[in-house]
Amino acid sequence: MLNVEQLRxxxxxxxxxxxxxxxxxxxxxxxxxxxxxxxxxxxxxVAVATNTHQHFDHTSGNDHLLxxxxxxxLDFADLVDNREIQIDGEKIFIYRTxxxxxxxxxxxxxxxxxxxxxxxxxxxxxxxxxxxxxxxxSIKRLMALPDETIxxxxxxxxxDSLAFAKRLEPDNKYIDSFKxxxxxxxxxxxxxxxxRINPYLRFNEDPIIRLLQKRGLPLATExxxxxxxxxxx
Ligand SMILES: [Fe+2]
Numbered sequence: 001m002l003n004v005e006q007l008r009x010x011x012x013x014x015x016x017x018x019x020x021x022x023x024x025x026x027x028x029x030x031x032x033x034x035x036x037x038x039x040x041x042x043x044x045x046v047a048v049a050t051n052t053h054q055h056f057d058h059t060s061g062n063d064h065l066l067x068x069x070x071x072x073x074l075d076f077a078d079l080v081d082n083r084e085i086q087i088d089g090e091k092i093f094i095y096r097t098x099x100x101x102x103x104x105x106x107x108x109x110x111x112x113x114x115x116x117x118x119x120x121x122x123x124x125x126x127x128x129x130x131x132x133x134x135x136x137x138s139i140k141r142l143m144a145l146p147d148e149t150i151x152x153x154x155x156x157x158x159x160d161s162l163a164f165a166k167r168l169e170p171d172n173k174y175i176d177s178f179k180x181x182x183x184x185x186x187x188x189x190x191x192x193x194x195x196r197i198n199p200y201l202r203f204n205e206d207p208i209i210r211l212l213q214k215r216g217l218p219l220a221t222e223x224x225x226x227x228x229x230x231x232x233x
Contacts, residue, residue: 003020010057013058014152016114016152017035019087020090022046025087028052030061031061047070054103081096092108093109094106099131100117104118104125106142111150120154121151121153121198122158122175122178123164132227136223136227139200146191162175162179172197172207174197200226203225203226212229215232
């Protein structure tokens with residue numbers, strides 16, 4: 001079993017350190033000082049560093065970390081879809097999930113999914129590429145993962161996300177119960193939570209379909225419904 005640490009930095013960013021007995025993978029190493037102290041206190045000898053995408057708030061810790069220790073760095077070209085990174089013999093799968101950026105990647109370790117700015121707890125990232133179809137397919141791909149998958153996102157956007165979700169679905173009680181369970185020291189959801197609270201995963205649910213109807217937005221297919229949801233501000 002690999003350990004996964006969520007480490008907060010900046011306003012609302014998260015780094016993740018995945019490690020076993022000897023080896024560690026640092027993802028979006030903005031919290032590089034904490035990462036170094038975990039590496040040291042656990043006597044971890046081999047480190048690999050990488051990013052969920054190239055936005056500066058996610059890459060800002062790379063140089064600090066790589067100057068302090070001899071870590072292998074995996075850049076986007078190294079992150080081949082469906083390949084894996086091995087940490088102490090355990091596999092961490094790489095999923096390329098374009099949409100927020102063309103180089104967005106998710107990492108799947110056991111039942112933990114590190115999602116960067118692709119999928120947040122309660123929302124999804126901005127589609128900066130403008131390529132909505134690719135983003136839709138990326139989200140559909142993540143939705144195929146089991147209910148118990150734990151979503152570890154690149155930012156803590158929970159309260160803003162839930163406020164927006166609640167605006168779309170005022171009667172959705174799961175949004176309130178998820179809000180009440182918020183713990184700033186451990187900001188995660190399960191895929192089951194996301195299916196209940198995240199509007200961008202709920203394009204087949206009656207309340208969302210009724211909302212699109214009311215607004216006169218296209219809703220004939222899943223793709224149309226998703227695109228319509230993305231047009232709501
Ligand atoms: Fe980003």
